[in-house]
Amino acid sequence: MIIPAEYYLILATVLFFIGVFGFFTRRNLISLLISTELMLNAVDINFAVFNAYCHPEHLEGFFFTMFGIGITAAETGVAIAIIINVFRNAKSIHIKNLRELKY
Amino acid sequence: MEFSTNLLIFSGLALLMIAAAMAAVTTSRIMRAVTYLLFVLFGTAGLYFMLHYTFLGAIQIIVYAGGIVVLFIFAALLIGKGTIDITHTSKLRYLAGLATSFSGLGIALYLIRNTNFVAEKFSSSDIPMKTVGTALMSTGKHNYVLTFEVLSILLLACMVGAIMIARKK
Numbered sequence: 001m002i003i004p005a006e007y008y009l010i011l012a013t014v015l016f017f018i019g020v021f022g023f024f025t026r027r028n029l030i031s032l033l034i035s036t037e038l039m040l041n042a043v044d045i046n047f048a049v050f051n052a053y054c055h056p057e058h059l060e061g062f063f064f065t066m067f068g069i070g071i072t073a074a075e076t077g078v079a080i081a082i083i084i085n086v087f088r089n090a091k092s093i094h095i096k097n098l099r100e101l102k103y
Numbered sequence: 104m105e106f107s108t109n110l111l112i113f114s115g116l117a118l119l120m121i122a123a124a125m126a127a128v129t130t131s132r133i134m135r136a137v138t139y140l141l142f143v144l145f146g147t148a149g150l151y152f153m154l155h156y157t158f159l160g161a162i163q164i165i166v167y168a169g170g171i172v173v174l175f176i177f178a179a180l181l182i183g184k185g186t187i188d189i190t191h192t193s194k195l196r197y198l199a200g201l202a203t204s205f206s207g208l209g210i211a212l213y214l215i216r217n218t219n220f221v222a223e224k225f226s227s228s229d230i231p232m233k234t235v236g237t238a239l240m241s242t243g244k245h246n247y248v249l250t251f252e253v254l255s256i257l258l259l260a261c262m263v264g265a266i267m268i269a270r271k272k
Binding site for chain 2: 003008010018021022035041067072074075
């Protein structure tokens with residue numbers, strides 16, 4: 001039996017909004033980044049599912065997902081470099097301590 | 104509904120991913136959050152395998168589990184004791200986040216339920232590697248060499264940028 005596309009979409013939606021919830025409630029830069037990863041991951045699932053179920057003869061969603069994963073890797077690398085730098089300057093990565101931008 | 108192995112595997116993966124994602128956004132220790140994130144990412148790779156996108160599943164495991172999660176662990180260990188006690192947010196903000204997530208979830212699920220997607224013509228065969236490689240490396244319609252090159256430059260720029268940002272003065 002083929003699993004209906006809606007099941008995948010519902011799963012991706014739930015994951016996305018768990019990520020949104022984390023983004024609103026976490027107060028630490030690394031946790032915020034983890035929540036962002038959850039959201040990006042859910043969007044990648046959607047691309048792949050729409051490709052597989054609506055246009056399996058082309059590969060648009062496949063390549064969108066692939067490039068999405070690549071961009072996520074780049075974004076995470078820079079974000080973690082920034083977080084480490086913030087920690088070095090402010091001695092904390094808790095959001096309430098980060099009230100001013102320096103340099 | 105009739106019993107089917109596909110559905111059973113999908114349900115298992117879905118339960119694992121949702122439980123791990125909820126744990127990842129509620130646990131108070133970063134190392135645990137990262138490990139739960141790893142489970143979500145592995146589950147996503149499993150979904151790609153179920154869609155017969157094996158190459159995508161392999162990329163997911165290599166880049167996410169092998170690269171990004173290691174970066175997270177690296178950062179968490181480097182920052183050390185600044186990474187504990189992270190969930191003490193105000194009650195109001197917690198409730199606001201909960202309300203936003205549930206209302207967004209409701210709207211999205213309503214839309215999914217009331218939309219008729221294109222008739223399903225799911226093909227149960229793997230994409231040959233040759234097709235992927237050709238599409239990635241040639242120009243023209245449905246080919247992606249420009250995106251590939253732009254992404255390469257982006258990755259290079261990010262690498263240089265990350266080194267510049269993180270090095271000691």
